[in-house]
Amino acid sequence: MLDLTPKESYERKALRINPAKTCQPIGAMYAALGIHNCMPHSHGSQGCCSYHRMQLTRHFKDPIMATTSSFTEGASVFGGGANFKTAMKNIFSIYNPDIVAVHTTCLSETVGDDLVTYIASSEIPEGKIVIHANTPSYVGSHITGFSSMVKAMVAYLSKNTGVENGKVNILPGFVGPADMREYKRILKIMGIPYIIMPDTSGVVDSPMTEGFKMFPKGGTKIEEIKDTGNSKRTFAFGSVSSQDAAIELEKKCKVPFDTLPIPIGIDATDEFLMKLVKLAGGEVPYEIEEERGQLVDLMLDTHQYFHGKKVAIIGDPDTVIPFTQFAISLGMNPRYVVTGTPGDKFEKTINGMMEKAGVQGAKVKSSGDFFEMHQWIKNEPVDLIVGNSHAKYIARAENTPLIRLGFPVLDRYGYYYNPKIGYRGSMRLIEMMCDAILDKMDRECKEEDFELVL
Amino acid sequence: MKKVLDQVLEVYPAKTFKNRKKHILIKSNDEPNPVIQANVRTVPGIMTNRGCCYAGCKGVVLGPVKDMVHITHGPIGCAYYTWATRRNKAKAEDGGQNFLEYTFSTDMQEKDIVFGGVEKLKQAIKEAVDLFHPKAVGIYATCPVGLIGDDINAVAQEATKEYGIQVLAFNCEGYKGVSQSAGHHIANNNILESVVGRGKKPLEQKKFSINMLGEYNIGGDAWEIERVLEKIGYNVVGRFSGDGTYDRLEQSYVADLNLVQCHRSINYIAEMMEIRYGIPWVKVNFIGVESTIETLRNMAKCFNDPGLTRRTEEVIEEELEAISEEISFYKDKLHGKTACLFVGGSRAHHYQKLLEDLGIKTILAGYEFGHRDDYEGREVIPTIKLDADTRNIPELTVEKDEERYRIIIPPERYETLKEEIPFEYYGGMIKDMDEGAIVVDDLNHHETEQFIKLLKPDMFFSGIKDKYVIQKMGVVSKQLHSYDYSGPYAGFRGAAVFARDLAAGVFTPAWGYVTPPWRKEPLLEGQIVGGEK
Numbered sequence: 005m006l007d008l009t010p011k012e013s014y015e016r017k018a019l020r021i022n023p024a025k026t027c028q029p030i031g032a033m034y035a036a037l038g039i040h041n042c043m044p045h046s047h048g049s050q051g052c053c054s055y056h057r058m059q060l061t062r063h064f065k066d067p068i069m070a071t072t073s074s075f076t077e078g079a080s081v082f083g084g085g086a087n088f089k090t091a092m093k094n095i096f097s098i099y100n101p102d103i104v105a106v107h108t109t110c111l112s113e114t115v116g117d118d119l120v121t122y123i124a125s126s127e128i129p130e131g132k133i134v135i136h137a138n139t140p141s142y143v144g145s146h147i148t149g150f151s152s153m154v155k156a157m158v159a160y161l162s163k164n165t166g167v168e169n170g171k172v173n174i175l176p177g178f179v180g181p182a183d184m185r186e187y188k189r190i191l192k193i194m195g196i197p198y199i200i201m202p203d204t205s206g207v208v209d210s211p212m213t214e215g216f217k218m219f220p221k222g223g224t225k226i227e228e229i230k231d232t233g234n235s236k237r238t239f240a241f242g243s244v245s246s247q248d249a250a251i252e253l254e255k256k257c258k259v260p261f262d263t264l265p266i267p268i269g270i271d272a273t274d275e276f277l278m279k280l281v282k283l284a285g286g287e288v289p290y291e292i293e294e295e296r297g298q299l300v301d302l303m304l305d306t307h308q309y310f311h312g313k314k315v316a317i318i319g320d321p322d323t324v325i326p327f328t329q330f331a332i333s334l335g336m337n338p339r340y341v342v343t344g345t346p347g348d349k350f351e352k353t354i355n356g357m358m359e360k361a362g363v364q365g366a367k368v369k370s371s372g373d374f375f376e377m378h379q380w381i382k383n384e385p386v387d388l389i390v391g392n393s394h395a396k397y398i399a400r401a402e403n404t405p406l407i408r409l410g411f412p413v414l415d416r417y418g419y420y421y422n423p424k425i426g427y428r429g430s431m432r433l434i435e436m437m438c439d440a441i442l443d444k445m446d447r448e449c450k451e452e453d454f455e456l457v458l
Numbered sequence: 459m460k461k462v463l464d465q466v467l468e469v470y471p472a473k474t475f476k477n478r479k480k481h482i483l484i485k486s487n488d489e490p491n492p493v494i495q496a497n498v499r500t501v502p503g504i505m506t507n508r509g510c511c512y513a514g515c516k517g518v519v520l521g522p523v524k525d526m527v528h529i530t531h532g533p534i535g536c537a538y539y540t541w542a543t544r545r546n547k548a549k550a551e552d553g554g555q556n557f558l559e560y561t562f563s564t565d566m567q568e569k570d571i572v573f574g575g576v577e578k579l580k581q582a583i584k585e586a587v588d589l590f591h592p593k594a595v596g597i598y599a600t601c602p603v604g605l606i607g608d609d610i611n612a613v614a615q616e617a618t619k620e621y622g623i624q625v626l627a628f629n630c631e632g633y634k635g636v637s638q639s640a641g642h643h644i645a646n647n648n649i650l651e652s653v654v655g656r657g658k659k660p661l662e663q664k665k666f667s668i669n670m671l672g673e674y675n676i677g678g679d680a681w682e683i684e685r686v687l688e689k690i691g692y693n694v695v696g697r698f699s700g701d702g703t704y705d706r707l708e709q710s711y712v713a714d715l716n717l718v719q720c721h722r723s724i725n726y727i728a729e730m731m732e733i734r735y736g737i738p739w740v741k742v743n744f745i746g747v748e749s750t751i752e753t754l755r756n757m758a759k760c761f762n763d764p765g766l767t768r769r770t771e772e773v774i775e776e777e778l779e780a781i782s783e784e785i786s787f788y789k790d791k792l793h794g795k796t797a798c799l800f801v802g803g804s805r806a807h808h809y810q811k812l813l814e815d816l817g818i819k820t821i822l823a824g825y826e827f828g829h830r831d832d833y834e835g836r837e838v839i840p841t842i843k844l845d846a847d848t849r850n851i852p853e854l855t856v857e858k859d860e861e862r863y864r865i866i867i868p869p870e871r872y873e874t875l876k877e878e879i880p881f882e883y884y885g886g887m888i889k890d891m892d893e894g895a896i897v898v899d900d901l902n903h904h905e906t907e908q909f910i911k912l913l914k915p916d917m918f919f920s921g922i923k924d925k926y927v928i929q930k931m932g933v934v935s936k937q938l939h940s941y942d943y944s945g946p947y948a949g950f951r952g953a954a955v956f957a958r959d960l961a962a963g964v965f966t967p968a969w970g971y972v973t974p975p976w977r978k979e980p981l982l983e984g985q986i987v988g989g990e991k
Contacts, residue, residue, distance in 0.1 A: 005559065006559050006560075007550070007556075008555055008556075008557065008560070008590055010589065014585075014588065014589055016585050016589075017581055017585070018564060018578045018579070018581035018582040018584075018585060019529070019562060019563075019564070019581070019582040019585040019586055019589075020534065020537070020562070020563040020564065020565035020582075021560055021561070021562055021563075022541070022560055022561060023534050023537070023538055023561070023563065023565065025534060025538075026534060026535055026538040026539070027533050027534050027535030027538065029535070030535070045503070048601070048632075049510050049601055049632040049633040050500055050506055050508050050509065050510060051509045051510025051511070051512060051513050051536075051632040052510075052535065052632070054506075054507065054508065054509040054510075054513075054923065055509070055513075055535065055536075055539035056539075057923050058539070058543070058922050058923060059539060059543075061922050061923055061925070061926065062543075062922060065926060066926050067923075067926045067927040067930060068923070069505070069903070070505070071502075071503045071504070071505050072500075072502070072503075072505075072506070073502045073503070074499065074500040074501070074502045074506065074508075075632075075633045076499050076633060076635075076636060076847045077633050077634055077635075077847065077850060078846065078847070079633070080601070080604070080605065080631075080633040087502045088502070090473075090501070090502045090503060091502035091503030092503065093471055093503070094470075094471065094474055094501060094502065094503035094504050095503040097469065097470070097471045097474075098469055098470065098474075098503075098504065098505075098904050099505070099903075099904070109601065110532065110533045110535075110566075110571075110600070110601050110602045111601035111602060111605070111632065111633060113602075114571055114601070114602040114605045114606060115605060140533075140568070140571075141532075141533035141534070141535050142533040142566045142567055142568055142570065142571050142602070143567070143568050145534070210930075212929075212930060212972055213972075215930060215931055215932065216907065216927050216928075216930035216931045217930075218907075344534075375560070394541070397559055
């Protein structure tokens, strides 16, 4: 496995190998799926759209709908306006969404297609909406694309009508539908009214009930998106995936915001709860305190399996940052922390938390990739790898336990039904990590050392 | 059936209606080989299943060549999505390399778009050579590359000189052509032009040498085919390109026969090798028990060697012996069921034969990106008009290689054999379909949904984007691109694996649980607990 990866380090300036990111449009497509009755539309050549639908389908094992402008060479030279207009006509006639959320690709961005003009000159049926985000694949990553589409929702739809709704806006960040459900559950227990945007729960984790529905029950309703302008505060989870939209909403509708880490692990969840309770006043209900207590109980029960364990963490910045803090809180020793998404803030934030915890000598890198992390592991092995499905090759090559966290998880079923955020999600992560470590121990220890009770 | 088509088409706006009508037809005995519209641009917004030229070139044809470093010149997505997602299996040969667990990209950034990406590409090639010392390097253009004018061919030429290995450039920008198909063509041209026959030392001419063309070893298909071929006594030289190596492509000119499994993706090379080296090609089909037997017998006729012919029959018998019990077990379970197939450019036809072996009737079939010859047979090629979207895909003209050209089958015998064997010929899909069956080109989501509602098939074979749509509609959907992570499906053993997988899908108990019991039974049994409120 990965036999051609040399141990000796080699500094690459141009060749990217086994990236820890993908390109913008898939993030925008995912965000658009979090709007109720929305058709994501990819303005580019059709290969992009097929690839993005494929990879989301492989992760969620559920239908992923999206259309494309299907550029040909002619359109690539003279602009994709005609393709766009034809697409809009077909989409509304055939599939009848309430809203089409358009994103772009490296093709239409390089051509310089003017989407604002195209939308204005398209035939859009009465009462239907078209929004767009520019998502050039040669900037940032899929997280950037997600962020841009959420920002577009605000830019096109959010409105301050002067009638306060008494709600908080939750911008959940690039997380799964189970996590979105978990945000909602926590807010419900806290008794705080909210608008969550986008919300892919009920869309990409749809049940097998009454047959296929092109637009499933889930998704943030257009009315709710508009109403985000009347909320009293916005919580933007994950600075890379959510902060731009929050800034836009503050600028446009004067809704103040807090940027918080995605609540993975105990510290980030505590921070979230503290913000909520300070905002709403009153107390944290016992139900939540019980969950937290269970998590701490689990942390204490399992501490001997985690303490001092070396861990390599790779994934999207807003997931990796709070997870690294979680690993620290479990007494683990994060050795390699990598994201493929560019940005200085990542390294600064992680290095800051390492320093605070007294963890030394860790390698932290944004714009990194799986190939380089593997080389590091070859030189100094770790006890656990945390990453998406692509990490399984390194895990096998180096005989290292792996837990799958983030996007995409292409090779396991049911992943999308379990939250990784909040106290509950953190408990699940401890269970996964402990299982992975103990499974290896059980598999490899001498027979006389095989234990019934651990 | 006519009514079914009307219902499917009725929602379309006028222009779309006019377009899509030409892509759908009903097979009728009055007109056994009707004309279908194919290989034309996709209707924007219709939700096609198609991919792009880059996918056809890098993803399909070249990507499986295991000991080359394939560098995608573009932003990260294109390389990322072709990273281990197509199941073209490979294992390193003795002392050789296998790069299939890796994906390589120049990961273009904004400044590369603005100032050009040529320098970065050169550096990436240097780094690939330094790090891996591969047999060869491929460079694959993506959408923006053509627009910003990066001259990847010049880079390739320069690098070939500098590093002493073949560096190949493929101008497979995603917007070229109308589908994956253009990418196949571009890949074919360059492999033939720059790789086949390049090896300096002439290779030893072994007996019964063949090339496997258009077989990508999905789920181990090519290995299963080779297992049987080697048992008979064949010597597989070139693999285009499942589990393929650069050397095998180079040396493929020594073979005596080219076997074309996927006509769409590789017929160009088959034709050009015949002109250049005199190697005849024959259309084969290793999908399905009866098809495999027919293919093996046709091959034996080509070589006309009594020992080989005897061995062919012996192996057929042995292989049948090993699977027939299992096949008839599943045939009993599955026969009489109906199927729809919508797969890229060849499997929608090939798998009809395997389904036939199991007593399953195909009521609808279509290709994403087949051309008219894949539907109607190669005889229609002279009547196919190239439109503006396809005309800019270069046509390569090759000539006889005077030194290496051989007459492998004497002309008289070739002409006689041609009566029995599909030499240089593929009859297409439609001829093999039943009266009343529907043929659809570039099927889209709307049509898939409507046809399922109207035709109520028992199973619908397609790809990953459709699979869960179909399953949610209550119909079994097995993927015929990825084989749902199973396989092989080719050859004798593959047929048994397919039958087993299919039966598992049709008979899984979960189908019985779709409707909750409270929706099946009346719930008026009075209150269980009374008086507690």
